[in-house]
Amino acid sequence: MVQKDYDFSIPQRQPSVAIGIILIKFIRMTVRAMWPLLLSLVIGRKAGSTFDTVILYLVIGFAAFNLIGSILTYFRFYYYLKDNAIVLDKGVLKKTRTNIPFERIQTINFSQNLLHRLFNVVSVEIDTAGASKSEISIDALSKDEADALREYIMAEKEQLISESGSEEEKEISADKSPSELLLHLTPADLLKVGISQNHLRSMGIIFAFVFTTINEITNNIGDFMSDQFSQFESYAMNNSLFAFVVSAILVTVISFLFSLGNSILKYYDLKLWISKKGLKLVRGLLNREEVTINKNKVQMVSWSTNPIRKVFKMYTLQIAQASSSEVNAQKSKINVPGSYKKQISKVINMVFPSEYLGSGDKHFISPVIKFRIVLFYGILPSVLGLTTWFLFDEVAFFSLLALPLSFILGRFYYKKRSYEINEELIRSNGGIVGTENVLTQIHKIQAVKVKQSWYQRRKQLATLKLYTAAGEMVIPYISLSEALQLESFVLYRVQTDKREWM
Structure with missing residues (x-):
């Protein structure tokens, strides 16, 4: 029960440390909006411009x-x-009052940055999952007060459900079994997660940052690079292969260290608890997050792997939950890397009716997709590459490598792309190098769309899109008649199923 020290019926402010946290939030918003002016200030002062004084006054004014x-x-x-x-009362020039009934509250989540952790306070986010402009965010509460607030609200919500909720909600609410620690990332697991990250994406982020920074410093990147590496020019010309290998190794090592560091910061000491009511996730080194996931709020569960993670027998578990329209779509998707098959099975059995799991018929997409992949990723790049032979000489012929590569990609994609469906569940399977599986309940689907491109109309094919409150599931390149049958079946199941979708 809630601690006696807290009387939540009395309007109260946040602790005084919230002033600093709010100030930092204001400064971050200002810097995002004014960074070009700040950069002009630095450059202008170096150039001896008098205009920098005006900019300085503007910065002081904004501060x-x-x-x-x-x-x-x-x-x-x-x-x-x-x-x-x-109830939340706030506003400087315009006062607003937000009132959210307990029964509409889905989750109450905590997060901590370094300043929060220094003063033992947390940021509180109350998610109503469905209504726009209904989320409540409190910048800072003491950890004890935040725990007491959450415990009190959820206890009162359970009482309301026991009085007027559905039978399924009453059963879940009445369950008092303790949570089970399902997953705890050890340092060894965290290292495996870092090793198996997408290093190409990290490489792209690094290059984008480096060249953007250089571009802000100088308008001539070519001169900058020439000045930095001129002393190695003659050696590199005579040892181009060696230079290429060294550069490739250097870039790979930097990308690996970046991915590893990012994984440690984001997933350090990750813990996942499971119960009949849902899931609770805690993770992070510098910024600590505590997220609760209501079972009824989960819309889709997906699990994926890649060749490196497959060696470790690891998967990335993704739980997509319903969220309000103003919340970023990616924020509603919770990634749990370093998961194993047994742990994923427990989550799936908690969310979905176990009697329907694995009972769906498997259907493959049209083999035409293989020829489309060869065309767009093999033939067209090869033709475009060969047209540059007058610029790059024999190097242009390397573009022909796209042809055999596209055949391999097309074969892998077609072999893995399929879907399974029964009266309750629909599952999408896919991937090229790795594999990805997405599972959702049919009654949680909110919209169905059958799309046809010009080419698909000629071949009597279509792409089916299924929309939920947390994202979409795509089934590409199936026959038009099959897509229309699926559309009718899904809409019939949605309209005749009386269960709530969250």
Whole structure:
């Protein structure tokens, strides 16, 4: 039960440390909007320009605005509980009041950055999962107060459900079994996760950052690179193969270290608990997150692997949950790397009816997709590459390697792309180098769309898109008649199923 020290019926402010946290938030927003001016200030002062004085005054003015704004925001912010609802009063120039009934609250999540952890406070986010502009965010509460607030709200919500909820909700609410620690990433597991990350993506991020930074420093990247590496020019010309190998190794090592560091920061000490009510995830080194996932809120569960993770027998588990329209779509997807097959099976059995799992008929897409992949990833790149022979001489003929590569990719994609369906569930399977599986319940589908490109119309093919509150599932290149039958079946099941979709 809630601690006696906290009377949530009385309007109260956040702890005083919230002023600093709000100020940092204001500064970050200002820097994002004003970084070109700040850069001009630095460059202008070096060039001896008098215009930098004006910019300096603007920066000082915005800093003062941020400080005053953060203080006023703190003193105009109150929260309290009243009539089985949480109420939020805030606003500097315009006062607003947000009132959210307990029964509409789906999850109450905590997060901590370094400043939060230093003062033992947490940021609180209350998600209503469905209504726009209904989320409540509290910048800072003491950890004890936040725990007490969450415990009280969820206890009151369970009481309301036991009185007027559906039979399924009552059964879940009445369950008092303790949570089971399903997954804890050890340092060895975290290292495996870092090793098996997408290093090509890390490489792209590094190159984008480096060249963007160089471009801000100088308008002539070519001169910059020439100045830096001129002393190695004669050696590189005579040892081009050696230079290429060394560069490739250097870039690979940097990308690997970047991926590993990012994995440690994001997934350090990751713990996943499971119960009949849902899941709880805690993770992060510098920024610590605590996320609860209501079972009924889960829309889709997916698990994927790649060749390196396959060696470790590891998967990335992704849980896509319903979220409000203003929340970024990626934020509603929770990734749990370093999962094993047994752990994924437990999550799937918790979310979906076990009697329907593995009972669906398997259907493959049209083999025409193989020829489309060869055309767009093999033939066209090869032709375009050969047209540049007058610029690159024999190097242009390397573009022909796209042909055999496209055949291999097409074969792998077709072999893995399929879907399975029964009265309750639909599952999509795919991948090229790795594999990816997505599973959802049919009654949670909110919209169905049958699409045809010009080429598909000629071949009597179609792509089926199934939309849920957390994302979409795509089944490409099936026959038009099959797509229309699936559309009719899914719509019939949605309309005749009386269960709530979250």
